[in-house]
Amino acid sequence: MPHTLPELGYEYDALEPYIDAQTMEIHHTKHHQTYIDKLNAALEGHEELSALDVDALISDLGQVPEAIRTAVQNHGGGHSNHRFFWPLLKKDVALSGPVLEAMNRDFNGFEAFKKEFSTKAALVFGSGWAWLIADQGKLSITTTPNQNSPLSSGKTPVLGLDVWEHAYYLKYQNRRPDYIEAFFNVINWDRVNDHFKAAQ
Numbered sequence: 182m183p184h185t186l187p188e189l190g191y192e193y194d195a196l197e198p199y200i201d202a203q204t205m206e207i208h209h210t211k212h213h214q215t216y217i218d219k220l221n222a223a224l225e226g227h228e229e230l231s232a233l234d235v236d237a238l239i240s241d242l243g244q245v246p247e248a249i250r251t252a253v254q255n256h257g258g259g260h261s262n263h264r265f266f267w268p269l270l271k272k273d274v275a276l277s278g279p280v281l282e283a284m285n286r287d288f289n290g291f292e293a294f295k296k297e298f299s300t301k302a303a304l305v306f307g308s309g310w311a312w313l314i315a316d317q318g319k320l321s322i323t324t325t326p327n328q329n330s331p332l333s334s335g336k337t338p339v340l341g342l343d344v345w346e347h348a349y350y351l352k353y354q355n356r357r358p359d360y361i362e363a364f365f366n367v368i369n370w371d372r373v374n375d376h377f378k379a380a381q
Contacts, residue, residue, distance in 0.1 A: 183221040184235060184260055186214050189267050196270055199363040201352045209267070212347050216259030216328070223252035235261045240332045258328035262310060266341055271369035278374045280320075280339070287320040298322050298342075299361045305344050313340035313373070315380035339376035340368070 189209055194202035224231045230238060230245060230253075239257045242250055276291060288294035294313075301324050302311035309326045314336045325331060331338045342364055349360035 183231070184217045186210070186217055187264055187267065191271070196272060196367045199272070199366045200270070200349075204347075204349065204351045207351075208343075208348060209263075212345075213260070213263040216256045216263065219252065220256040220260055223249045223256060235264070236332055239330050240335075242333055254333065255328050258330045258333070261330050261332065262328055262341060262343070265338065266343055268372050269340060269369050270367045271372075272367050274368065274370045276368075276370040278370075280370065280374050280377045283315075283318065283320045283377065294320075294322075295365060299358070302342050302344050302361050303358050308345040311342045311344060312336075312338045315339045315377050318381050320377075337376075337380040339380060340373050 186209070189205070192202075193205040193209070196205065220235070221231075227246070227249070235257050238245070238253060239261055242254055245253045281291065284291050284294045288297065298311060298313065301322055305311060305324050305326070307326065309324055309329075311324050312322065312331050314321050314323055314331060316337065320339075323331065323336065342361065344357060344361070349357065353360040353363075
């Protein structure tokens, strides 16, 4: 089966005023859809690879023929990253539970985590992502360029932030730090806790 665009599970204006409805609609229906279309095109004639879930596909890029590997990394990563990102967005979800406990242990508290995550996200050169990674219960922060996924390096993300300009430019223009600050108002911490518990 070809890869398909997942539903958001909420309306495009659900994250207002932090992330605007027009950005969400374009981001979802145009950018994410384009990654899926180009992934499906790259996988034509490769039935065994087409049958894999996208996360399994990009977790082992060595199984992908060299002729299409870059396309699968770019567009498969774009599909995987966005499929992971959409459910992470929800207003008015308080941070609690095991992720908060791990932040207190590994970052000396949420504010220290937020500062480090925000700084690293702001400093991504060009387009990319910032990630909160879980490794054997320990949290760390990393970034990836373009649509590269932590999964391709054997890492397990529990939170991710898209810092491509298409994710924020209509509302924030060149003010990426303002977008990053806004992001902290729409994190679905329940989902982050789910990822964290699954990673353990």
